Amino acid sequence: MPKKLKEKQTPVTRKFLNDLARSIYNPTTRRFLRLCKGTLQNGPDPTDKKRSMHCGLGELYFAMTGLQPEETGIDEDGVVAMAVARSPLQSADELRQIAAEGVKKLKLPKGVKETMLEALDEMDGDYLAEDAEDFKSTLDDIPGQNDSCGDSHACTTEDFRTRSQRVAAKLREAAKILPV
Numbered sequence: 001m002p003k004k005l006k007e008k009q010t011p012v013t014r015k016f017l018n019d020l021a022r023s024i025y026n027p028t029t030r031r032f033l034r035l036c037k038g039t040l041q042n043g044p045d046p047t048d049k050k051r052s053m054h055c056g057l058g059e060l061y062f063a064m065t066g067l068q069p070e071e072t073g074i075d076e077d078g079v080v081a082m083a084v085a086r087s088p089l090q091s092a093d094e095l096r097q098i099a100a101e102g103v104k105k106l107k108l109p110k111g112v113k114e115t116m117l118e119a120l121d122e123m124d125g126d127y128l129a130e131d132a133e134d135f136k137s138t139l140d141d142i143p144g145q146n147d148s149c150g151d152s153h154a155c156t157t158e159d160f161r162t163r164s165q166r167v168a169a170k171l172r173e174a175a176k177i178l179p180v
Contacts, residue, residue: 006066007065007066007067008065008066010065010086011087011088012064012083012084012087013088014179014180016063017174017175017178018172020059020063021167021171021172023063024171025164025167025168027165030161032160032161034053035053035055035056035058035059035146035160035164035167036053036055037055037147037155039058040054040057040069040074040079041053041069041070055142055147056170057076057079057139057142057143057146058079060083060139061074061079061082064079064086076143080136080139080140084135084139087135088179089131089178096120096123099120100117103116103120135174135177135178138170138173138174138177142167142170142171145166145167145169145170146163146166146167
């Protein structure tokens with residue numbers, strides 16, 4: 001009988017993505033993780049047999065959930081969708097509702113609260129949808145950055161380093177889209 005998998009529910013924030021990027025490639029120390037290509041998870045790391053080797057999105061999934069991708073059968077699209085869902089980029093209506101609840105709790109004169117609530121109702125939420133799409137698109141670019149080592153030869157240490165640099169750069173780019 002397989003053991004029950006317990007997924008952690010890590011939110012995807014700017015800090016989370018920057019920390020993950022630093023763990024994949026640290027520009028200060030030049031330390032990097034070896035990332036496999038073509039699959040979310042591909043056996044043990046050749047330099048550390050205790051560590052499962054992931055691609056960039058596999059590392060993102062593992063950091064969000066604590067689970068190995070092959071244990072759950074998730075695919076790259078599922079990882080990106082999960083990251084967007086766990087990010088603060090919610091729909092305009094959800095954000096308006098959260099903001100309205102906050103305004104109602106403020107100790108302000110009734111007229112000021114009403115004016116603020118009216119402004120929230122009139123607010124255009126298109127920019128929120130654009131941020132979510134930019135975030136998703138940036139994460140969707142990770143496999144292209146991850147899988148650039150050619151099939152004609154085995155990846156060298158420098159290939160692994162540059163792959164890690166490119167994936168970390170994409171994660172940092174995604175992080176910049178999220179609110180502070």
